[in-house]
Amino acid sequence: MAAKQSERIKLWGIVQGVGFRPYVAKIADKFNMKGQVLNIGGLVEITVTDTPLRISSFIDELVRSKPAPAEIVHIKREPIKYCDFDTFTIIKSDRGDNEAAMLPADLAICPDCLRELYTKTDPRYQHPFISCMICGPRYTIIDKIPYDRENTAMMDFSMCSFCKNQYTDLHDRRYHAQTISCHNCGPQLLWKENPNASDTVISNLEGDSEILDNASKILKNGGIIAFKSVGGYNLLADPFNDKATAKLRHIKNRESKPFAVMFRDVDQVKNYCSIDDIEEKLLNSSARPIILLEHKELPYEEIKKSRFIGSFLPSFAAQYILLDRISPLIFTSANISDMPMIKDEGEMIEMMNGNPLIDGMIYNARQIRVRADDSVVRVIDGQPQMIRRSKGYAPVPLYIDISDTKNNNNDFAINFHQNHPDTNSSPVSDSNITKKLKNVKNSTDPLMILASGSQLKNSFAVTKEHFVYMSQFFGDMDTVENQNLYSENIDRFCGLFRIKPNAVVCDMHPLYYTTGFAENYAKTYNLPLIRVQHHHAHVASVMAENNLSQPVIGISFDGTGYGTDGCIWGGEIFICHKSKAKRIAHLKYVDMIGGDSSVRDARRSAISYIHAYDNGYLKNNPSAEGHCKDITIDISDIISFGRKSLLDQPDSKLITAALNSGVNTVRSSSMGRLFDGVSALLGIKNHNNYEGQCAVMLEDAASFAKKHPGVDTVSDLALQFHNKVIDAIVNQCIATRKKYGLSQIVLTGGTFQNKILMEGVLEKLRDCGFIPYYNISVSPNDGGIALGQAYVAMHEIQDLLKK
Template identity: 35%
Template sequence: MTTLKRVDVHVEGIVQGVGFRPFVYTLANRLGLAGHVRNDVNGVHIQIEGALDGVEEFLTALERDAPALSEIERVTIVSAAPAGHSGFTIAASDPAGPRRALVSADTATCDDCLRELYDPADRRHRYPFINCTNCGPRFTIVRGVPYDRLLTTMAGYGMCAACAREYDDPGDRRYHAQATCCPDCGPRLRLRDARGTELCGDPIACAATLLRAGRVLAVKGLGGFHLAVAASNERAAAALRGRKHREEKPFAVMVADLAQARRLCEVDEHAAALLTGRARPIVLLPRLAESPAAVPAAVPAAAPAVAPAVAPSVAPGNRSLGLMLPYTPLHHLLLAELGQPMVLTSGNVSDEPIAYEDADALTRLSGVADAFLIHDRGIHTRTDDSVVRTMAGQATLLRRARGYAPEPLALRAPAPRPVLACGAELKSTFCLAHGHRAFVSQHIGDLENYETLRSFVEGVDHYCGLFGLSPEVVAHDLHPEYLSTKHALELPGVELVGVQHHHAHIASCLADNGDPGPVIGVAFDGLGHGADGTLWGGEFLRADLVSFERLGHLAQIPMPGGTAAIRQPWRMAAAYLGDDHPGLEVVKRNADRWADVLGLAAGGLDSPLTSSAGRLFDAVSALLGVRDKITYDGQAAIELEQHADPSEPGAYRATITTRGPLVVEGGDLVRAAADDLAAGVDGRLIAGRFHHGVADAITRSCVILRQSTGLTAVALSGGVFQNLLLLERTVGRLRTAGFRVLRHQRVPPNDGGVSLGQAAVAAARDRS
């Protein structure tokens, strides 16, 4: 006699919109089991019954063979009496109850869809909106949960009979793929000129012709608009730079495949996995020294499909290049038609959020783009491209957005009540946390204008609705002028938790690594509001998720002119050098203002004291003639890293004093660099010695602090640790000294990760 068994199974995680129900349906039928599966507000609910061995095999295979895009957090199994089901069905979604279901990030076009895209016999041949359960838009089109078509921006598109058959067939890979469509029933692509007039012909072919002719093209993607030019065309790249008011910050380049990427950059197996993975971020890679020289003219229409030169204006003076592979059918088609890589940068004017609505794009980008490749599938949430850098096979996100958000990060210790963390001012993100989940938002930008602030507020509201959370605890930075702080203080009926900026950085690193602390936290960044009211930025902390103690810091130095010293790094060189070395070029270049700036620094007028590591890097950058004036955040330090010779073995040595808090004399490093420069040492060697000197000072400081605290783990956080040369040297020295080293992986070390740290601190304080 066959023993029958029934279980009710609830699966939580990313299990909606990823083919989970068809997988369950197929598995149950293969094993001869009965019951049903449906989506609900928490995930996927399954009722399964049949022979005991079949049910047990079902439960094993449920997790072992789950769809590639799914991420199972928890499976709850409850035994029940057999109900006498006959057959297995997919039931209608249940929208009742508090929302806890997760939404998948947008996913790059899968191989099956690409085969159809290029198959002349397929009904979706060259259709730029081809997708299935395994790929395509998710987060950017969803308005609510459960993830059903009516709650996406595809709700207005009725399916034709052929698409409906696929959508309703559990054996088809488009079963309940909510963005399912075809040329007969789905969105349309159009090419318009800068006045909005539709241009005739095949939009993709005409767009490629415009790019080859040196025109700037606005392209509507998954999460907003991009601006594109042919990557080899210097005149076009320079025109885009001028129109976008992005004087020097590097552009990203989209290449057709790994072969093209390898003609431009060094691509190891880890970088290749990132480039070809489902998230498809921008990956920062070392450029090949033998990359061909750029050509100033437009590439002819008959250009071979190989990676040609990258124009100088794409990434001026940069040894790295940000590469990404196509992640939508539209990108694949456009690159194939163009026959070469293209610049693909955010569709905005400098400091604004990316445009994502058609009318707004036509208005805001009309002075930038010559034409618009546009479509009528709505974008509900604007989302920029993610940016990743690798070190020793480990990826670190520098900007977390498309392909990653809104998928949650697991918290080792739960948040008892819903927490909203409002993040920082620059590289803004927010974080919602409850239980063991932390939802870090996509990169929003710098909260310096109304449009970005509006995007921030709308994003918070959307996440709260999407995940059914109503914040009871709100965490914020201590800086009273941050717009994120002001937003937090204006929220009614919540408990406010102020979190010091650098504590949030270290807490972010702890949460990123699932480590409760305490650790020696090294928080090196540009600036942050210190607990004593001064400007911090080169901090050594004893920190866990609840509290911190400032154990040491870089020696404080005046910032002559306040924020002017951020925009003009030579002022920091003056503050460090004073009247020493009057013959150096940095003094001569700024001779008309050097004495006035020294007077500001000496008198303290508009010259706040700071321990900032970022300003230390600025000073050396100006000293070496790399950068006297910046046009984007962190430029002087970024270019100093590019300038350094990484093979230089020498290291400058900074004095460390321990009378009271530990103090690292950063000025020693600047003076050593100035002495070498005056002696005729090559600037690239000096930059290398400076980087190694900073890594040495960090390590020696941590050794001293280990003796007084007994702590053997070090967490590295803050925007300065985006510097790969510094990070590699620091991690290597610390490990050699016997430390366990924590560094960022899933959220950026820069201010984009601060919101996670704030949420982790607020949750820890709530628990205690």
């Protein structure tokens, strides 16, 4: 018989907050294995004494039968001095060393807890905060790692004897469940009326049932309720009540953007929306994201403003038992548009007292440590794609492979260090970066980078070794409140994951808040600073997600990005490899009226394109190699359709005069502005009440034409325009492949959130033998920029350290 030995086993991955230590103890009991398990930092460390064969079988079983929310990324085994154990125990956690840590995102209520919630004989029947070791809040309640009760907001709630017995029972489902609670010892629902509300409301309510009954009565009568969810406060309203939705728009200063709707269950969703198997699985996933679903014909106008309904299911028990009383409900973040989501009672009371349209608030005493909006996902090309990565996904890291693989593509002969004739290179490093990187080269600490992200739809990222930790969604960085929240969360992230950045990376736009923040951060800590062009970062984010080690053709289309030539980019085609990028083509420059108002006013984009068309926009200028770097989309028929109505408007002469004289104009290659202009030319929408509205409505018109061809001229022209853009992309890829011999295509940028465009391009590219890639785990919009920045910086620093 083989001799016994002792081994230390370390497991990296999502192994904290998902019941992993209790699971290990149960498997050890099954194998009669002696030893111990503990959390160390963000890892799990197991020490066992047994024969090598039995230890291997034990590890195989851990991997094979792991809890559903758990993910094991890496396992390390090492022999240690012999330890004589009497039993197998879970021991007190340790802060750990400097290795990469991982934390789970918030997990929706599991089927077992949901069953108990509706079992009248169960002690936790109708308990609003029921949870177990594989469900409940995680990231939004944690103070520090390791993930133990005393390091979370649950430390404020002492366990009763009933919960304590389950918590310490090896064979119980709630063994070491850090969020365990019940009616006797856990958080309870509380009610606070708004004394300034116009209607009489009931105060001094006691008990969950009374509070929820009263809330449902208010909502059915067209009222507005503030409701404390897992990641922050929501404002709730009846989507079928025009009075209620009008009040909600007034409260949030949100004129027309559709609201997300929470449904009681999938069957109810199917009454209103078309849904496939993938979307149904997403709705029921532990992240509980908002899914963009095409709606069926509805008897109310509110949701008809878009062909999609942002649909999602409850994620914790309190939402379920409210929706038992009234469903569906609008669940939107409690904030004024462009301001941070409210998470604290003081903030919510202040907002409520200042607004008599909010009737009252349902809250509880469990503190939210970090606010996190609901994530937004859609299904594209038969698989989920992130639109807004936040609750349920953050802060789970992405693994990035930056190994120094050889480039085997002998036909690829681009000198990435040679500047393109009309642009500088990306990335751009500090002039003294090599000197600053000496500290990194001489340090035993892993490479750690802060990526500041973009100005709009911001998420930042921090890296440690191969892992990139993407923050939750913060929105636009135009307000002081969001800027302060951004700064606070960078400090929190670095503290939580024990990260001390030794390099910083940012966008090239000199006026972005995130650029200024990165510059100040690098200066304060004497760190190297790397600047990555916006659209290069978009492409790099896809390369990072898909581990693309070979050169790619990168197509990056969006609304606005600062170009290295000082122009506004947004319709770009690159060749990219690792940290390097070369811009080889772009949507032909058009002179556009500058300023923020032009982004909102689609008529200005339309008139700019009329002006460009009249001045030879469709004339191409092939390069000496026969490769056309200026891409044009023939919109002559659309201009003919909408020219008169636009030029007859009162201020059109002023706009045209400014274009003729070059006053307040910028050169733009933005695909987003082209979509806006076409929307206005077709009379679909002249003004963006929210970002991308004109383009969304243009896509909706094209969708109508796909289903009902020949019925509506405007819709037919909208669809024709989409097809022209698709053909232009495919033709450009064919020409680029002919010149450079590349077949891997990256599609990214906010414009590719357009489902008709994206799926149309994918189909044609595949028919032509290309291999297309796109964003999945992060958004193709600016929420994914930080990942691309981090990827470029990781490769750039790796190259610089070799010199």
